[in-house]
Amino acid sequence: MKRALSNNYLKFKHVNSLSLFCSAILLSFTISLSAQEKDPIVQAIVDEAYGNSQLKVLAHELLDDIGPRLVGTPQMQQAHDWAVEKYKSWGVYAENQQWGQWKGWERGITHIDMISPRVQTLKGTQLAWSPSTSAKGVTAELMILPEIRDSISFQRWLPQVKGKFVMVAMKQPTGRPDENWKEYATPESFEKMKNERETTSKTWKENIERSGYNSRSIIPVLEKAGAVGILDNYWSKGFGVDKIFGARTKKIPTVDIDLEDYTMLFRMAEHGDNPRIHIVARSKDLGVVPTLNTTASIKGTEKPDEYVILSAHFDSWDGATGATDNGTGTLVMMEAMRILKKVYPRPKRTILVGHWGSEEQGLNGSRAFVADHPDIVKNIQAVFNQDNGTGRVTSINGAGFLQSYDYLSRWLNAVPDTIRRHIETTFPGKPARGGSDNASFVAAGAPAFNLSSLSWDYGIYTWHTNRDSYDKIVFDDVQSNAVLTAILVYLASEDTSKTSREKIILPIDDKTGKPQTWPVPREPERKGGM
Incomplete structure (x- = not known):
């Protein structure tokens, strides 16, 4: 249950703009209230x-x-x-x-350039614990995952990744956050975009799963087949924002390329432009x-x-x-x-x-x-x-x-x-x-x-x-x-009193029909990343 505390405890109240302004002025100098003056x-x-x-x-x-x-x-x-x-x-x-x-690791310089069909420096960075390239970097053509019918057709296609960068994230239909769409688009256009994104996400996920792998387990498979690097994009649904987590490769670099550049490269690959990129992603394995x-x-x-x-x-x-x-x-x-x-x-x-x-x-x-x-x-x-x-x-x-x-x-x-x-x-x-x-x-x-x-x-x-x-x-x-x-x-x-550790009786779990139990301590991972 939620309870608002009285003057003796907590009290919630609405304040008008004048009182907020006055509070801000007072706060910038000092705060002196009756409760504090007593202590x-x-x-x-x-x-x-x-x-x-x-x-x-x-x-x-x-x-x-x-x-x-x-x-x-x-x-x-x-x-x-x-x-x-x-x-x-x-x-x-x-x-x-x-x-x-x-696992000890230190990030170095990441530099990503498209060198064909035109020259452009791209925005992006290597993921945490990514293996390093040489100082000269790696240059190769990139490719997107094909339409996969089943695991057999995927295995037949797999040798084509040798010597290539492989793009493992879907092409987002927009780089604008939903709030931006909500403010400026017609309701019909906004709904159309959301449906397109939902359909594309579902189709992309199902396509990978038909290979016999998921979005995580497919990466070491691509590495083993001879890919020279993995290109990813984990868009955070805001202007220019990606989430940056850890690499899943052992010997080849994994980089996240910002949405704007990633989708451009994806479109080029779709249209047969055969884009080539050069990546320098330096790091140190520190044991x-x-x-x-x-x-x-x-x-x-x-x-x-x-x-x-x-x-x-x-x-x-x-x-x-x-x-x-x-x-x-x-x-x-x-x-x-x-x-x-x-x-x-x-x-x-x-x-x-x-x-x-x-x-x-x-x-x-x-x-x-x-x-x-x-x-x-x-x-x-x-x-x-x-x-x-x-x-x-x-x-x-x-x-x-x-x-x-x-x-x-x-x-x-x-x-x-x-x-x-x-x-x-x-x-x-x-x-x-x-x-x-x-x-x-x-x-x-x-x-x-x-x-x-x-x-x-x-x-x-x-x-x-x-x-x-x-x-x-x-x-x-x-x-x-x-x-x-x-x-x-x-x-x-x-406080003169020791705090009570008496626990509530937890409600019934809707999934099991049984009373919920208090969480129990879990063992930490004491040897990580190795």
Whole structure:
């Protein structure tokens, strides 16, 4: 059920434009509310956050100087080391904890050119862990998958890929996002486009499946047959945006080519223009490297064996710099920790921050922490996790803990109204089963809450894309989230009561007709990519 909190808890209200304007003016200087005036630590958190913010400095050092943080890369190691040193400069104990190993790899230069029937430099990049070309690169004609009748006809066609680049993604009918169509097209035209896209997608998928493979398993088959490279396009349904994931080849390069150029090449191949391209995709195979979590802590003075945890994954995909997934979550937790060390240096409970590795491959870092530290997990007061983008927090649910309304409401009541009024709470909520690192703790029975953010078109434009960069950060919202997190952590630490772990009775599963069960801890992948 959803409940709005009263003045003693949370209260939702509509505000007119004048009050919003006034709130913004006040926020830029200081926030002083009656609830905060009763608690000088809350006011000190607010004053430090708005008067001495380090968010832009941290963002520059992490995103501009270090860049993307793909697991197994030197940049990921550099980020871990940077975080440890940054915490130490604030007087906070920090360390890197190894929990596994991963395929080591480092991205180099990608350059893609069409050289026939005309010359044009193309936009695109190699996928993560792609094998390298030589310094001279690879030049070849490209081809698209044929119409496949069955697995036998596919095997007869397969030798034709030898010495060719093979295009393995469909030709999208449009590069305009749906919102653009909705605004400008006639309803009939919009519907026609959507039907064409749906039909093309279905036809493309079924055509590949008639080969006896799917869109993933066909790639090593093409490589084995002698293809010199794989050309892909994973359009994110926004202007100029592709999702960049990992390669599935062992010896030949795999590159994602931006939609505009990919569909041009596809049309040329369809029309018999025999386009030829030249690809230089340099990378380094670094063997096996350690995978880490970075943790930092402020030891509790009264209950040092009880823990309040700040949580955010540190790794990213590397199509861009991972600014909103999860650079912004990382910035929130680091800034909150810096503030707490300055204004609340002697917490009642131990405050611990976890910057988890390899979340993108299955919550591996946080799952490893939960498995390796049962002594901490059993004594967790609360976990606050932030992941999904740069937006201000707008939603918190009780994660299926029956009494979560009681303590979360009390803590949220001390948060400035300019922040609190945007947050919708759902109690008791449901336990997270995946998605982000809070799920690792929930599965172990620890009260772990995701601070869910306003979208800012996260799903289309920045989530795992080639556009997830510093310029997409909305620092006002990130600053708001740092204040929220620091206050919640402070009050969770100070609470005289231990949080209840009583769970709700889960409803019947519609598919099985049986009661749903609480998620259980899953083992992390400790040897990845090898």
